[in-house]
Amino acid sequence: MKVLLDQDSCVASGQCVMAAPDVFDQRDEDGIAVLLDDTPGADAADGVRQAAAICPALAIAVQD
Amino acid sequence: MTTTHEAPLPEYPMTRARGCPFDPPPDLAALQREAPLTRVRLWDGSTPWLVTRYAEQRALLADPRISADVTRPGYPMPAPARERQVDDDGTERRPSLSFILMDDPEHARQRRMVTAAFTVKRVAAMRPAVQTIVDELIDRLLAGPKPVDLVEAFALPVPSLVICQLLGVPYDDHDFFQVNSRTIIRRTATVEERTAAVGALVGYLDELMARKLVEPGDGLLSRLADRIRDGELTRRDAAEMGVLLLIAGHETTANMIALGTLALLEHPDQLDALRTAEDPAVVAAAVEELLRYLHITHNGRRRVALADIQVGDRRVRAGDGLIMANDIGNRDPDAFPEPDRLDLGRDARHHVAFGFGVHQCLGQPLARMELQVVYGTLYRRIPTLRLAAPLDEIPFKHDGSVYGVYELPVTW
Numbered sequence: 001m002k003v004l005l006d007q008d009s010c011v012a013s014g015q016c017v018m019a020a021p022d023v024f025d026q027r028d029e030d031g032i033a034v035l036l037d038d039t040p041g042a043d044a045a046d047g048v049r050q051a052a053a054i055c056p057a058l059a060i061a062v063q064d
Numbered sequence: 065m066t067t068t069h070e071a072p073l074p075e076y077p078m079t080r081a082r083g084c085p086f087d088p089p090p091d092l093a094a095l096q097r098e099a100p101l102t103r104v105r106l107w108d109g110s111t112p113w114l115v116t117r118y119a120e121q122r123a124l125l126a127d128p129r130i131s132a133d134v135t136r137p138g139y140p141m142p143a144p145a146r147e148r149q150v151d152d153d154g155t156e157r158r159p160s161l162s163f164i165l166m167d168d169p170e171h172a173r174q175r176r177m178v179t180a181a182f183t184v185k186r187v188a189a190m191r192p193a194v195q196t197i198v199d200e201l202i203d204r205l206l207a208g209p210k211p212v213d214l215v216e217a218f219a220l221p222v223p224s225l226v227i228c229q230l231l232g233v234p235y236d237d238h239d240f241f242q243v244n245s246r247t248i249i250r251r252t253a254t255v256e257e258r259t260a261a262v263g264a265l266v267g268y269l270d271e272l273m274a275r276k277l278v279e280p281g282d283g284l285l286s287r288l289a290d291r292i293r294d295g296e297l298t299r300r301d302a303a304e305m306g307v308l309l310l311i312a313g314h315e316t317t318a319n320m321i322a323l324g325t326l327a328l329l330e331h332p333d334q335l336d337a338l339r340t341a342e343d344p345a346v347v348a349a350a351v352e353e354l355l356r357y358l359h360i361t362h363n364g365r366r367r368v369a370l371a372d373i374q375v376g377d378r379r380v381r382a383g384d385g386l387i388m389a390n391d392i393g394n395r396d397p398d399a400f401p402e403p404d405r406l407d408l409g410r411d412a413r414h415h416v417a418f419g420f421g422v423h424q425c426l427g428q429p430l431a432r433m434e435l436q437v438v439y440g441t442l443y444r445r446i447p448t449l450r451l452a453a454p455l456d457e458i459p460f461k462h463d464g465s466v467y468g469v470y471e472l473p474v475t476w
Contacts, residue, residue, distance in 0.1 A: 011172070011422050012179035014187075014429045019413075021184075031179035054414050056424035058126050 001045055002063040005035045009059040016055055020047030033059070076104040076114055076387065077251075077363060085460050086327055086358060087404060092116060092392040100376050104387070112140040112385025113378075114364070118396035118416065120375055121388040125421035130367040130386060132423055134165040138368040140385035142465060144255045162301070162308040164423060174305065175426060177291055181230060181284045187429040190230070194437050197225045202445045211452030211475040218442070219322035219472070220314065223434055227313030230430075231306065232283020233272065241265060245311045251363065252463045262307070269306035273299055284309070309427075316360060317431050319461070319468030321438050324354045326458065326472060327406060328443070329451055334408050339443045347440040350408040351432055354439070356415035357406045359391040363465040365419050390416040448476040 003023060012031030016024035023040045024033050040048055052060040078089035095102050096116035104114040115121050124130055133139065163174040180186070201218050208217070220242060228235040247253050247261035269285075276289040285306055291297040297305075328335040338350050364387035373380045380386065394415050395403040401410075418425035425431070443449060451458075452473040459470040 011424065012176070012183070013418075013424050013426075014182070014184040017184040018429070018432075026183040026185065028183070028185075029180055030176045031183040032176075050413065056126070056418075056420045057422055 001040055001042075001048065003035060003038050003040065003048055004061040004063070005033055005038075006057075006059040006061075007032050007034075009057045011057045011059075013056050016051035016060060019051035019054065020044055023048055024051060073103050073105040073111055074114075076106060080460075080462065083456070085455070085458075086323075086330075086406075088359070088362065088389075088391045088395060092389055093395065096392050096396065099378075101378055101380075106140055107143070108141060110140060110385060112138075112366075112387055113380055115375075115386060115388045116392050116396075118393040118399035121390060121393045121416060122420045124367070124373070124375070124386060125365065125388055125416075125419060125423075127373065127421075129369065129371040129373055131167050131370050132165055132171070132367055133167050134366075136368045138383040138385050140364075140366045140368070140387050142363055142366065143251055143253070143258070162304040164308060168422060171422065174297070174301065177288065177297065178284060178305065178309065179426065181287070182427055182429055184429050187433050190226070190430070191433055191437065193229065194222075194226055194434055195441070198222060198437050198441050199445075202442065206446070211473045214325060214472040214474045215318070215322045215469065216471075219325075220318045222321060222438060223314040223317035226317075226430070226434060227310060230284055230313070231309060232276065232281050232285045233306075233310060237268070240268065241310055242314070245315050248311060249315060249465045250463055251465050265307045265310070266300075266303050269310070270299060270303040273302050273306065312425075313427055313430070315466055317434050319360045319466050320354065320358065320431070320435055322472045323358050323360060323468045324435070324439065325442070325449075325474075326451070326455075326469060327354065327358060328439075329449070330455065331406050334406060335443060338408055338439060339447060344436070344440070346408075347436050348432070349411070350439055351435045352412040352415060353406065353408050353410055354435070355417040356394045356400065356412040358467075359394045359415075359417050360467045361417075361465065362391045362467045364389045364391075365423075388416075388419075390419065446476045449474055450476065 010033045014026055016033055017026055023037050023044050025036050026033055048062060052062050074091060078091040080087065081090050100117040100120040101113045101115040103111045105111050115124060163171045201221055205212060205217055224238050225235055244261040244265050247257050272285060273289060276286045280286045280289060288297060288302040288305060292299055292302055341347060367386040369380045369382055369384045369386060371382050394417060397403050418428045452475040461468045461470060
C-alpha cells in the first residue's frame with residue numbers, strides 16, 4: 001500500500017492521526033498532517049483507508 | 065434570488081415531530097427520500113437548494129466551487145442581517161464570527177494561526193486537566209441539593225472551564241459570555257439583540273487582547289497577540305477569532321453533554337453498556353454515534369455556488385444558495401443502516417456532525433476528548449442518575465441554531 005498526502009490541501013483536522021496514528025502525525029506549529037510511513041504494512045491498512053475516507057480536505061490518496 | 069410562481073416550496077427550517085425530540089423534522093426525511101437536493105423557501109423569500117443526502121453533502125462541502133463567504137449575493141441568510149458596517153478605510157466589515165464565513169486563501173491563513181492548539185497531541189495532553197474539571201464538578205453535584213439542573217451545574221461549566229483555560233479567558237466572566245453566546249445562536253433573536261451581543265463579546269475580547277499584548281500568558285489569545293505584534297493580524301480580526309473560539313468552544317459541547325445524557329437516559333440498555341464498558345474504544349465509539357444521532361447544529365451549513373455545478377439530474381447555477389442539512393445527512397440510510405436507531409456499537413466515525421470540507425470543525429479533537437471524558441465518567445460516578453421531570457416537560461432549543469435542552473432536571 002502506498003499513501004499520498006497533499007499538505008497544501010490539509011486543514012489540520014487531525015482525523016488521520018486518530019484513524020491511523022502509526023502512519024500520520026501533525027506538525028506542532030500548525031497541525032498540518034505529516035506522513036510517518038508512506039508504505040505501511042497490512043495491519044495499518046484499515047486505519048489508512050478510513051483516514052482517506054474521512055479526511056475533510058480529501059488530502060489523502062491510497063494506492064494498492 | 066429566484067422567486068417562483070409555481071407550486072409552493074417547502075419552508076426551511078422545518079419543525080420536529082411532537083414526541084420525537086431526538087429526530088430531525090419528518091419533512092426533512094421526506095425530502096431526502098424524494099431527491100438528493102431540492103429548492104426550499106427561507107424567511108426572506110429566497111429559494112436556495114436544500115441538500116439532504118449524505119454523499120451529495122460531502123461532495124459539495126469539499127467542492128472548491130462553493131463559497132462560505134456570507135457577503136456574496138445568494139448566500140442563504142439564516143436570519144435578518146445586521147446593517148452593513150463600513151470600516152474607517154471604506155472597506156465593508158463582514159458580519160462577525162471570523163474565518164468560518166470566509167473563503168480561502170484568507171480563511172486558511174487565519175485558521176492556520178490557531179490549528180496548533182487543537183492537534184491530537186495537544187488535546188491528548190489536556191485530557192488529565194479535563195478529567196480533573198469533570199471529577200470536581202461531579203463531586204460538587206454529589207455534595208449539593210437534588211434535583212439539580214444538569215445544564216447549569218455540569219454541561220455548561222465543563223466546556224466553559226476548558227475553553228477558558230485553553231484561550232486564557234477568566235472563567236469568572238462566564239455569565240457574561242454565556243448569556244451573549246446564547247443570544248447570538250438563538251434564531252429568534254432580533255437583529256438588534258444579536259448585534260448588541262456580538263458587539264459586547266467583540267468588545268470584551270478586544271479588551272482582553274489589549275491586556276495580552278502587554279502581559280503575555282500561556283493561552284491561545286496570547287499567541288494571537290503575538291500575531292498582532294508581528295503585523296499578521298489586526299486586533300479586530302483577533303478579537304473576532306476569540307469570539308468564534310469562545311462560542312464554538314462551549315455552546316456546542318455543552319449541548320452535546322446535556323442532550324446526550326438525556327438520549328442515554330431514554331435508552332437505558334445503551335446507557336448500561338456504556339457504563340460498564342472496560343475498553344475506552346467503546347466510549348469513543350459511543351461519542352461518535354451520539355454526535356451522528358443528535359447532530360445538534362440543525363440550521364444547515366450554508367454556502368453559495370461560485371460556478372454551475374451538476375448534482376445528479378439537477379443543475380445548481382452560479383450564485384445559487386446551498387444549505388447542507390447535515391442533520392438529515394447523518395440519518396441517510398445509504399450511509400448508516402437503520403439510521404434512526406441509536407446504536408452505540410456501530411461504526412459512525414464517517415458522520416458529518418462536524419461538517420466536511422475545509423471548514424470542518426476546528427475544535428473537533430477537543431470536543432471528542434471532552435465528550436469521551438464526560439460520557440466515560442458521569443454515569444459511572446452517578447449510576448442511578450435519572451430525569452427529575454417527565455420528558456414532555458423538558459424545554460428543547462427548537463429556536464436555537466444549535467439544538468439541545470435549556471434545562472435538564474436530574475436526580476439520583
